[in-house]
Amino acid sequence: MCDDMTQRDYYEQCRAIAEECVKEAEGDEERAQDLVHESVDGHQYIIYTHYNMCVLRHSRNDSAYFDNFGPLQADGFSDAMAKMAFAAMYQDVCEELGDALEAYNEAHAMVPCDACQGYGGNCNVCEGAGEITQERADIRASQAELCEAERKRLEGEES
Numbered sequence: 001m002c003d004d005m006t007q008r009d010y011y012e013q014c015r016a017i018a019e020e021c022v023k024e025a026e027g028d029e030e031r032a033q034d035l036v037h038e039s040v041d042g043h044q045y046i047i048y049t050h051y052n053m054c055v056l057r058h059s060r061n062d063s064a065y066f067d068n069f070g071p072l073q074a075d076g077f078s079d080a081m082a083k084m085a086f087a088a089m090y091q092d093v094c095e096e097l098g099d100a101l102e103a104y105n106e107a108h109a110m111v112p113c114d115a116c117q118g119y120g121g122n123c124n125v126c127e128g129a130g131e132i133t134q135e136r137a138d139i140r141a142s143q144a145e146l147c148e149a150e151r152k153r154l155e156g157e158e159s
Helices: 007-024 029-041 049-058 064-069 077-107 114-119 134-141 144-158
Strands: 110-112 131-133
Touching: 007 029, 007 049, 007 077, 029 077, 049 077, 064 077
Parallel strands: none
Antiparallel strands: 110 131
16 A cells, blocks of 8 residues: 555655755744645645555654544545644654754854954955854855955054
8 A cells, every 4th residue: 555655755755844844934943834834735645545544654643633633523534534644744744843943053053254253254355244154154264365365454454
């Protein structure tokens, strides 16, 4: 029945959804949770009944619907499966969300600009950037020679 999806495949998909939602939300946890709801609701694992059974087979949260909403009210088998699969997958993706947020925040952490540290990040070359992301710091590090020249120019103006 679920030969085309392993538990590993399923959780890789949950991780990918969480990471994409965090990226799209630019690290905003509340927005990321809204995006998770939308993404899971429209995912093929929820839309197609065949995958609903696989989600419930592989999920560690197969009882999430009952845990969160109580007794199941459905208009038939397909509706019941979709509701239970959605609740399970939503919970699984939300559990991955914490790690995805942490990874996003680490990658986008504010770090001092190495090139301008002596000026608190306020040299003319960096235009008052102050603290910048690691990615921008790496780019700015290549500008260190320009910043050093600017520092010397500023020191010359002060004398």
